[in-house]
Amino acid sequence: MLNLDRLRTLYAVARHGSVSAAADGLHVTTSAVSQQLAKLERETGQQLLAKNGRGVRLTDAGRLLADHASRILSQVELAQADLEAQRGQAVGELVLGAFPTAARGLFPTALARLREEHPQLRAHLREMEPDESIPAVVRGDVDLAVVLDWYNKPLPVPDGLVKAPLLDDVADVAMPASHPLADRSVVDLEEFAGDEWVSWPKGEFCHDWLMLTLRGAGIEPRICHMAEEHHTQLALIAAGLGVAVAPRLGRGPIPSGVRVVPVRHTMRRHIYAAWRADADRRPSIRAAVEVLRATVVELGAAEEGEPGPS
Structure with a gap:
């Protein structure tokens, strides 16, 4: 039987484009990635990677298996979301991405509230710009991202993502x-x-x-x-x-x-949360969105705020 962690490693190489980038995305060493892929090749009896200059590329068999891995991992996430939804509680780990001013202005209060209201949920913040966090959500490296666009310049959001407004x-x-x-x-x-x-x-x-x-x-x-x-x-x-x-x-x-x-x-930034549609039923996603919205209300929506001391 194919090992799920090894499939996840192969898929990471496929989406990141290299072993080192996959290692960074998975937060492991390049040696660990190489070992997982070598074991997967032994399990399948197929060569999945081939040398390409100073790097590597997926073979035809590697691309085929990576495509299957994408669907398998998506199905696993749906199963996890359904189980979490059936339990009705926000539990486990939740990785949150946010651009710097949202990380500073919203998340200290939001994360403290999330910990208090959902003690079985372990939330982790990653500060990143929207052009980093949106692809990270698509890849599955981040569960929910707080991103922005401007009143006259929308931020493209790929298919398969759900978004919810937080504030202007x-x-x-x-x-x-x-x-x-x-x-x-x-x-x-x-x-x-x-x-x-x-x-x-x-x-x-x-x-x-x-x-x-x-x-x-x-x-x-x-x-x-x-x-x-x-x-x-x-x-x-x-x-x-x-x-x-x-x-x-x-x-x-x-x-x-x-x-x-x-x-x-008036110039306004539209700030919203985005997550994968296949994780939409997860109570942890809903809890995070609810807490972020409550934090906006608690801190006073920036839309109504004063310009600041002068």
């Missing part, structure tokens, strides 16, 4: 306290046409959104600095080095020397 997060413009617009109660993006901008790094979803939005406002952006963390962006602004878009969720205290001002035509 308002974004303001952050600027040095010495900026001519710093004392305004509301601003228009067009008023920053002559400013230098602090942005998220190139290639990130939010950087692409910023370019799209500024150009839509008739601004050809001059990006002078790029930083992934919002706290770093605000520190650069405090030093007088540019302006930035500053979402409210997880923003924390505003540094002295920085002012945040709402935009007349």
Whole structure:
């Protein structure tokens, strides 16, 4: 009989594209992956991997078995979901992915509540951007991801996933306290046409959104600095080095020397949870979504929040 763990290892190689990447995805060593695959080849009497330059590729037999493994593992997950649903309790392990400001702004409270309300559920947080977490959910490496898109730039969600809205997060413009617009109660993006901008790094979803939005406002952006963390962006602004878009969720205290001002035509991030449809019946998934929504209410939806101290 084929061993389920070895099938899972083969499927990981197929979806990640290499033994080392599969090892990272499975949180084991490359040696452990190689040993599992060697045992699987002995069990099947077939060569499943072949050398391909400095790496490996799946043979025809390997691809065939990996396709079966995908269906088998999906069926196993459905069985686990049904058993968990029959028991009616959130139990076992749940891996949660979230982008940084959600990880900071929602998850400390949500995870504490989840532990208190469901003591038999072991939840684990992985901080990752949406372009990492969505594929991780599809692969099965993450059970539920908290992701975002913007009011004018949707995030593509593959078939086979379910999503549920959590909140809309308002974004303001952050600027040095010495900026001519710093004392305004509301601003228009067009008023920053002559400013230098602090942005998220190139290639990130939010950087692409910023370019799209500024150009839509008739601004050809001059990006002078790029930083992934919002706290770093605000520190650069405090030093007088540019302006930035500053979402409210997880923003924390505003540094002295920085002012945040709402935009007349409100900019919003849509934040939602996403999980695999074949896990939809799992009480642990439902418990996590309920706790996240309760946390949004407890902390005060960012949509209704004040811009912050100035």
